[in-house]
Amino acid sequence: MSKLLTFPCKFPIKVMGANQAGFESLVLEIIQKHASIAAEELVSTRLSRGGRFLSLTVHILAQSQDQLDAIYRELSAHERVLMML
Numbered sequence: 658m659s660k661l662l663t664f665p666c667k668f669p670i671k672v673m674g675a676n677q678a679g680f681e682s683l684v685l686e687i688i689q690k691h692a693s694i695a696a697e698e699l700v701s702t703r704l705s706r707g708g709r710f711l712s713l714t715v716h717i718l719a720q721s722q723d724q725l726d727a728i729y730r731e732l733s734a735h736e737r738v739l740m741m742l
Contacts, residue, residue: 668719671742672732676704676711680737684713691728692717
């Protein structure tokens with residue numbers, strides 16, 4: 658079986674939730690438990706057309722598939738996270 662990713666690699670994590678106070682901080686806190694975010698410019702945000710939802714794209718330097726799995730498990734388990742890509 659071939660690997661899809663070669664580690665370490667720059668990897669984008671996209672997270673969507675309701676546009677409520679603290680959502681961005683919550684997402685960044687969860688990701689930073691597992692990986693370093695090198696600089697603020699590696700985090701971008703975008704509001705939905707109606708402003709009800711917020712998406713964050715956070716670029717990390719992924720070290721392993723296990724690390725990515727842990728990030729996705731914790732984010733997807735949180736009640737404020739609606740969707741992840």
